[in-house]
Amino acid sequence: MKTRGLYFSSYVLWLIFFVLAPVALILYQSFIGINGHFTIDNYENFFKVSAYLQMTFNSVLYAALITLITLLVSYPTAYFLTKTKYKQLWLMLVILPTWINILLKAYAFIGIFSQSGPANNFLEWIGLGSHQLLFTNASFMLVAAYIQLPFMILPIFNAIDDLDESLINVSHDLGANGFQTFWNVTFPLTLNGIKSGVQVVFIPSLSLFMLTRLIGGNKVITLGTAIEENFLVTQDWGMGSTIGVILIVTMILIMFLTGEKKRRRR
Amino acid sequence: MVESIITFRNVTKKYKDTVILENINFELKKGRFYTLLGPSGCGKTTTLSLIAGFTDESSGDILMNGQKINHIPANKRKINTVFQDYALFPHLNVFDNIAFGLKIKKKSKNEINEKVTEALKMVRLPGFGDREISEMSGGQKQRVAIARALVNEPEVLLLDEPLSALDMKLRKEMQYELRELQKRLGITFIFVTHDQEEALAMSDEIFVMNHGEIIQRGTPTAIYDEPLNKFVADFIGESNIIEGTMIADGKVKFVGKTFECVDGGMNANELIEVVLRPEDIEVTESQKGKVVGTVISQLFRGVHYEIVCTDIDGNEWKIRSTKKVEVGASVGLNFEPEAIHIMRANESEAEFYQRLEKYQGS
Ligand SMILES: Nc1ncnc2c1ncn2[C@@H]1O[C@H](COP(=O)(O)OP(=O)(O)OP(=O)(O)O)[C@@H](O)[C@H]1O
Ligand SMILES: [Mg+2]
Numbered sequence: 001m002k003t004r005g006l007y008f009s010s011y012v013l014w015l016i017f018f019v020l021a022p023v024a025l026i027l028y029q030s031f032i033g034i035n036g037h038f039t040i041d042n043y044e045n046f047f048k049v050s051a052y053l054q055m056t057f058n059s060v061l062y063a064a065l066i067t068l069i070t071l072l073v074s075y076p077t078a079y080f081l082t083k084t085k086y087k088q089l090w091l092m093l094v095i096l097p098t099w100i101n102i103l104l105k106a107y108a109f110i111g112i113f114s115q116s117g118p119a120n121n122f123l124e125w126i127g128l129g130s131h132q133l134l135f136t137n138a139s140f141m142l143v144a145a146y147i148q149l150p151f152m153i154l155p156i157f158n159a160i161d162d163l164d165e166s167l168i169n170v171s172h173d174l175g176a177n178g179f180q181t182f183w184n185v186t187f188p189l190t191l192n193g194i195k196s197g198v199q200v201v202f203i204p205s206l207s208l209f210m211l212t213r214l215i216g217g218n219k220v221i222t223l224g225t226a227i228e229e230n231f232l233v234t235q236d237w238g239m240g241s242t243i244g245v246i247l248i249v250t251m252i253l254i255m256f257l258t259g260e261k262k263r264r265r266r
Numbered sequence: 267m268v269e270s271i272i273t274f275r276n277v278t279k280k281y282k283d284t285v286i287l288e289n290i291n292f293e294l295k296k297g298r299f300y301t302l303l304g305p306s307g308c309g310k311t312t313t314l315s316l317i318a319g320f321t322d323e324s325s326g327d328i329l330m331n332g333q334k335i336n337h338i339p340a341n342k343r344k345i346n347t348v349f350q351d352y353a354l355f356p357h358l359n360v361f362d363n364i365a366f367g368l369k370i371k372k373k374s375k376n377e378i379n380e381k382v383t384e385a386l387k388m389v390r391l392p393g394f395g396d397r398e399i400s401e402m403s404g405g406q407k408q409r410v411a412i413a414r415a416l417v418n419e420p421e422v423l424l425l426d427e428p429l430s431a432l433d434m435k436l437r438k439e440m441q442y443e444l445r446e447l448q449k450r451l452g453i454t455f456i457f458v459t460h461d462q463e464e465a466l467a468m469s470d471e472i473f474v475m476n477h478g479e480i481i482q483r484g485t486p487t488a489i490y491d492e493p494l495n496k497f498v499a500d501f502i503g504e505s506n507i508i509e510g511t512m513i514a515d516g517k518v519k520f521v522g523k524t525f526e527c528v529d530g531g532m533n534a535n536e537l538i539e540v541v542l543r544p545e546d547i548e549v550t551e552s553q554k555g556k557v558v559g560t561v562i563s564q565l566f567r568g569v570h571y572e573i574v575c576t577d578i579d580g581n582e583w584k585i586r587s588t589k590k591v592e593v594g595a596s597v598g599l600n601f602e603p604e605a606i607h608i609m610r611a612n613e614s615e616a617e618f619y620q621r622l623e624k625y626q627g628s
Binding site for chain 1: 315318319320339340341345346347349351353355356357366367370371414415418
């Protein structure tokens with residue numbers, strides 16, 4: 001009982017110092033103007049200046065594209081992984097890259113996509129000639145999708161793996177072929193796995209800033225980039241915090257939208 | 267001559283190296299009610315899976331209407347299944363569960379509505395279409411599963427212990443209704459159960475299974491009256507199994523006495539086992555009985571009393587009687603020659619029926 005209380009209080013402390021306090025500070029900062037007084041100018045600015053709205057739009061658009069690419073790759077991958085003989089081992093191999101620091105992976109891709117890197121060598125070898133690959137939107141999305149892949153595969157894999165085998169049998173029994181079974185049974189019953197995957201991929205993708213610079217060459221300015229700029233370059237902490245708050249609200253909104261809902265009744 | 271619908275020819279099923287079903291042979295006729303009866307793990311569900319096409323046989327042939335169907339996938343077989351664990355789709359409500367097969371077959375909306383409503387009525391769940399599966403009780407779920415299968419009008423319906431979750435009263439009612447339904451629709455039913463009473467009450471023919479083999483097949487009365495061996499005798503209802511000796515045809519000796527019986531065709535003085543059904547034994551006054559025993563317990567079972575007696579040699583006798591006796595009283599036990607069933611050790615099903623026919627036919 002005593003040790004449980006100890007664990008619990010340390011968890012509460014952790015929550016207060018590393019989650020609640022920072023959020024409260026950001027919220028407080030977002031109402032502080034450049035001159036140090038309490039104001040709602042920052043929020044007014046955000047919704048008036050078209051650059052910020054453009055950034056918000058870009059963030060959502062690119063996060064959505066990255067999520068879509070990840071999903072399109074992950075679902076079939078997860079599906080076939082569940083059918084393999086040593087599925088846990090294969091899953092482990094898929095998850096392994098998440099242990100590598102994101103910066104290391106980003107630098108690895110800089111190497112691969114550079115003018116004389118393996119990607120361009122390959123293009124030349126098949127006769128397409130070398131191209132500018134790095135610092136393009138396409139490469140940014142590709143690398144972001146690559147990094148997010150395991151987080152999408154895992155929940156979908158679990159959902160498909162948990163699917164009751166006899167439901168598939170019933171579907172065949174009732175005359176459905178492979179595709180009909182997938183569309184009417186497997187897909188709807190693994191929708192929750194997809195939702196969790198979308199959550200864990202879409203939300204962090206909103207605030208990517210390292211990759212937008214290192215791989216995307218800052219062609220796309222997302223909210224994440226804007227926060228970094230405001231804090232580290234222009235030192236306008238108030239504005240940076242405001243964007244942060246808006247990002248947090250967006251995330252909560254998306255979590256709410258993709259979260260488990262009670263099934264509608266007819 | 268009724269046409270056969272499902273035939274198994276030397277069908278064996280293995281998982282890795284474990285043999286689950288060993289060399290199964292049978293021929294099922296159209297429009298009859300068959301029951302696979304056997305203890306847990308004997309291979310009943312596996313047999314159904316082979317018929318439905320969910321698993322492939324390791325060797326042998328499965329035929330439907332005379333055509334080999336080994337390689338025909340489950341969705342192309344005109345067979346539907348009621349699963350042991352219901353297997354209802356949790357993301358669909360009752361109506362959509364039942365309509366699943368019809369929607370796959372692209373039936374019109376009107377036809378689907380009509381058939382589902384009718385099916386719901388048939389399983390006595392009218393008006394339950396809008397319910398979610400999670401809002402249904404175990405028994406209701408099972409009836410939805412039955413409706414979902416029947417609405418497709420299959421040629422063969424497989425039922426894997428469909429009544430096991432129901433309470434006694436509903437279970438009895440559903441047994442009656444299923445049997446009526448089967449007769450009315452003329453569909454071949456293959457019903458799985460490990461409840462011998464259920465099997466006896468419903469079937470045209472019973473297949474008693476154990477350890478992946480069919481031990482004995484026959485009509486309920488044949489199996490009940492002439493169990494092939496101790497396993498069948500024990501499994502099909504309670505019985506007194508007593509060791510004895512066959513003196514000659516029609517004469518058997520057990521509990522130290524010689525009795526008249528209607529069995530024969532065995533070697534003289536062959537050691538055999540005698541089966542006496544508890545309800546075939548009559549309790550009388552002690553001087554009128556073939557055997558005299560002392561009542562050691564009596565249990566009221568509603569319709570009858572379950573009485574246990576011991577005779578002078580210490581043999582236990584289970585008796586089912588509508589008459590009440592006194593515990594500790596001395597009573598006489600009487601039974602007809604027809605009530606004595608003889609079982610030989612290690613006799614195969616074929617040998618058993620051959621001997622029966624030969625002796626009784628002569
Ligand atoms: N997929 C499988 N892999 C390996 N063994 C299996 C598999 N499915 C079933 N078995 C084995 O086959 C045997 C028969 O199983 P089956 O499900 O047919 O039994 P059952 O007669 O239906 O039993 P119950 O009355 O408990 O439902 C069991 O010993 C079981 O462990
Ligand atoms: Mg079973």
